Amino acid sequence: MQEGITMREELRKLLDQVLVTHAPGGWEQEMDEIVLAEFGKLTDEVHVDAYDNIHVKMAGREPGPATVVSAHKDENSLIVRKIDDDGKMWVENIGGIIPVKYGEGPFDIITETGVIPAVLHMGASHCSALSSRIYKIKTEVATWDMMYIDCKLDAEELAKRGVAVGDRAVVARTRKQPLYLEGEYVGGYALDDKAAVAIVLMLARRLKEEPPLHDVYVVATAAEESGASGGLFISRTLEPRDFIAVEVGPVEDEYPVEMNDQPIVLFKDSSFHYDPVLSRELIAAGKRQNIECQRMIVRSFGSEASFSAQRGLVGRAACLCFPTENTHGYEVGSLRGMENCVRILAEHFVNAGK
Numbered sequence: 001m002q003e004g005i006t007m008r009e010e011l012r013k014l015l016d017q018v019l020v021t022h023a024p025g026g027w028e029q030e031m032d033e034i035v036l037a038e039f040g041k042l043t044d045e046v047h048v049d050a051y052d053n054i055h056v057k058m059a060g061r062e063p064g065p066a067t068v069v070s071a072h073k074d075e076n077s078l079i080v081r082k083i084d085d086d087g088k089m090w091v092e093n094i095g096g097i098i099p100v101k102y103g104e105g106p107f108d109i110i111t112e113t114g115v116i117p118a119v120l121h122m123g124a125s126h127c128s129a130l131s132s133r134i135y136k137i138k139t140e141v142a143t144w145d146m147m148y149i150d151c152k153l154d155a156e157e158l159a160k161r162g163v164a165v166g167d168r169a170v171v172a173r174t175r176k177q178p179l180y181l182e183g184e185y186v187g188g189y190a191l192d193d194k195a196a197v198a199i200v201l202m203l204a205r206r207l208k209e210e211p212p213l214h215d216v217y218v219v220a221t222a223a224e225e226s227g228a229s230g231g232l233f234i235s236r237t238l239e240p241r242d243f244i245a246v247e248v249g250p251v252e253d254e255y256p257v258e259m260n261d262q263p264i265v266l267f268k269d270s271s272f273h274y275d276p277v278l279s280r281e282l283i284a285a286g287k288r289q290n291i292e293c294q295r296m297i298v299r300s301f302g303s304e305a306s307f308s309a310q311r312g313l314v315g316r317a318a319c320l321c322f323p324t325e326n327t328h329g330y331e332v333g334s335l336r337g338m339e340n341c342v343r344i345l346a347e348h349f350v351n352a353g354k
Helices: 007-018 029-040 132-139 155-160 191-209 229-238 276-288 304-310 335-350
Strands: 046-048 054-058 067-072 077-083 089-094 105-110 115-121 148-150 168-171 179-181 185-189 216-221 242-250 264-268 294-297 316-325 330-334
Touching: 007 029, 007 185, 007 191, 007 335, 029 046, 029 054, 029 191, 029 216, 054 191, 067 191, 067 229, 067 304, 067 335, 089 168, 185 191, 191 216, 191 242, 191 316, 191 330, 191 335, 216 229, 229 242, 229 304, 242 264, 242 276, 242 304, 242 335, 264 276, 276 316, 276 335, 304 316, 316 335, 330 335
Parallel strands: 067 216, 067 242, 242 316, 264 294
Antiparallel strands: 046 054, 054 216, 077 089, 077 168, 089 148, 105 115, 105 168, 115 148, 179 185, 185 330, 264 316, 316 330
């Protein structure tokens, strides 16, 4: 932690940086710049692998099994699949997002040469069944095939600006400024998993000040939203015994968790089950810090840790989450829950086995 700054100030400063970035999977340069700069303050040994994962090794005080602790730096996005002569861009999604979570509004097209402002269109509500596409949006569940992105440029002009099939589109930066609620919550797009990146950056600072018992690789992974492939690459190349993913914890009626400052430890998701011993070690670390964790079995969810465990790439997997509402939409997360994740992880690594 920087001298003279509180944990809350440290967290908010990082959130203000990461939440306004554009980081669709495969085009994460803006997040890369922040992560590289922050890790570079801690060590000259910052590693970027062939998959664009970024990690630092925090050397342990004693020999022992290594752990990867990760947060992914990519966000959900759209990809241009077709451009009409009049400039309408038709899209597919990358990651688990649905149109109703975003609605009509500003999007940014990310090209090789820069960012171009655009609007996600559904169409005029003042229409009948004669306008079949928009009528389906009014009467059925909307899909990405029913809507398009428009810059008010025709195909020829778009091509001159460098827009092409395969370009990414993300929520416009004008919509990404974080909103702080009552001093205890933050709202914004892609807290999943940019807020977790802030958590692991804060953790790395603490492990620099107080080294862990055994080696810890602090990792910002790439391309998680489209299949956790960055985390799988890390598991295969670094070969850790343990893999702890830091994630959003969805708060919903079907789950026995609340929107508060208590981090959530997952015991199973839709990909695989988590290691009960490692999960309980995180809960015990929380207790040593006077933090009570919530426990959860979650559906329609997978993490880099569970994907790695399911494929037999790591010995033990766990997932530590901060409570979050509206996941994969305009998300709201607990600031104190994020801070408590840092405290639990630091305690777990520094005082492992207590």
